[in-house]
Amino acid sequence: MIPGQFSYHRPATVADAVKLLSSLGDDARPLAGGHSLVPMMKLRLATPEHLIDLHGIDGLKGIRRDGANIVIGAMTTQHELLASAEIGQSLPILHETALLIADPQVRYRGTLGGNVANGDPGNDMPALMITLGASYRLEGPTGGRDIAAAEFYQGAYFTALEPGELLTAMSIPVPPAGHGYAYEKLKRKVGDYATAAAAVVLTKAGGKVSTCSIGLTNLSETPLLAEGAARAVIGTSLDDASLKKAAAAASAIMSPAADARGPVEYRKHVGGIMVMRALQRAFSTSS
Numbered sequence: 001m002i003p004g005q006f007s008y009h010r011p012a013t014v015a016d017a018v019k020l021l022s023s024l025g026d027d028a029r030p031l032a033g034g035h036s037l038v039p040m041m042k043l044r045l046a047t048p049e050h051l052i053d054l055h056g057i058d059g060l061k062g063i064r065r066d067g068a069n070i071v072i073g074a075m076t077t078q079h080e081l082l083a084s085a086e087i088g089q090s091l092p093i094l095h096e097t098a099l100l101i102a103d104p105q106v107r108y109r110g111t112l113g114g115n116v117a118n119g120d121p122g123n124d125m126p127a128l129m130i131t132l133g134a135s136y137r138l139e140g141p142t143g144g145r146d147i148a149a150a151e152f153y154q155g156a157y158f159t160a161l162e163p164g165e166l167l168t169a170m171s172i173p174v175p176p177a178g179h180g181y182a183y184e185k186l187k188r189k190v191g192d193y194a195t196a197a198a199a200v201v202l203t204k205a206g207g208k209v210s211t212c213s214i215g216l217t218n219l220s221e222t223p224l225l226a227e228g229a230a231r232a233v234i235g236t237s238l239d240d241a242s243l244k245k246a247a248a249a250a251s252a253i254m255s256p257a258a259d260a261r262g263p264v265e266y267r268k269h270v271g272g273i274m275v276m277r278a279l280q281r282a283f284s285t286s287s
């Protein structure tokens with residue numbers, strides 16, 4: 001339960017953090033809220049020799065509107081998302097999802113950037129980011145680049161971050177007014193990671209689904225965009241048959257691990273149920 005020894009660095013700018021990450025190489029890790037990294041260090045599943053604490057970098061915090069997008073600094077905490085009127089109004093599904101993460105103590109420290117950069121299939125925000133069509137801003141030794149959240153996740157704890165790169169912000173397109181949304185998460189107890197979860201954002205026209213996006217959490221090594229499931233409900237009034245088709249299409253792309261949260265077939269089954277529940281609630285809340 002005691003982490004290995006490490007050197008502590010506290011840069012004041014993104015440029016300094018990138019310089020440190022580049023020069024220290026694989027032995028260095030950024031430290032955000034520490035609520036995934038430090039437990040891993042205590043279990044000796046992570047043994048970085050250098051921690052680059054991001055808390056001294058002012059520019060990494062905050063929530064701002066940029067045209068049709070909301071831009072959120074990587075060091076913005078989950079608690080700050082919950083406290084933001086802008087998020088409550090423009091991205092209510094982000095508010096709903098943040099509230100389903102752990103408990104207030106974790107949310108006071110845990111950041112959105114740490115949650116999405118971590119690469120843990122159990123984290124809730126990555127599937128939501130791909131559902132919303134978000135992109136991530138990365139700064140590295142040779143400059144900055146933007147990458148779609150859907151292209152960021154490559155395997156469990158394996159992302160598109162290149163050596164020396166830091167995630168600095170997430171940019172999220174604001175869904176149209178009146179959109180329906182839901183994040184349905186099955187967990188074993190309050191504060192737990194998902195056994196299975198589904199995010200849905202949709203719009204309706206003439207009583208039928210006109211656009212739909214569905215993301216899945218902890219049902220594969222990476223978050224999944226369930227495009228076939230979304231196609232199954234577009235143009236329908238979400239009758240039983242189309243709901244079942246969507247669940248089947250989503251289950252077909254799931255490949256969850258068999259672990260303490262249940263065997264593979266169980267997790268795929270409840271994954272399908274989360275998809276149906278999220279679709280129904282999103283449909284009923286959209287105007």
Ligand SMILES: Cc1cc2nc3c(=O)[nH]c(=O)nc-3n(C[C@H](O)[C@H](O)[C@H](O)COP(=O)(O)OP(=O)(O)OC[C@H]3O[C@@H](n4cnc5c(N)ncnc54)[C@H](O)[C@@H]3O)c2cc1C
Nearest residue numbers: 030032033034035036037102110111114115123124167193
């Ligand atoms: C009891 C408990 C229950 C939890 N339950 C849930 C849950 O239900 N759902 C859920 O989603 N999460 C859960 N978490 C995890 C929590 O949300 C973490 O806070 C989050 O996963 C990581 O955010 P962090 O800011 O703490 O990042 P850290 O732990 O500091 O970092 C996580 C990883 O991301 C890297 N990193 C961090 N910031 C950056 C950056 N800006 N650029 C590049 N790399 C970066 C770090 O180097 C590290 O590898 C739980 C945690 C605990 C302790």
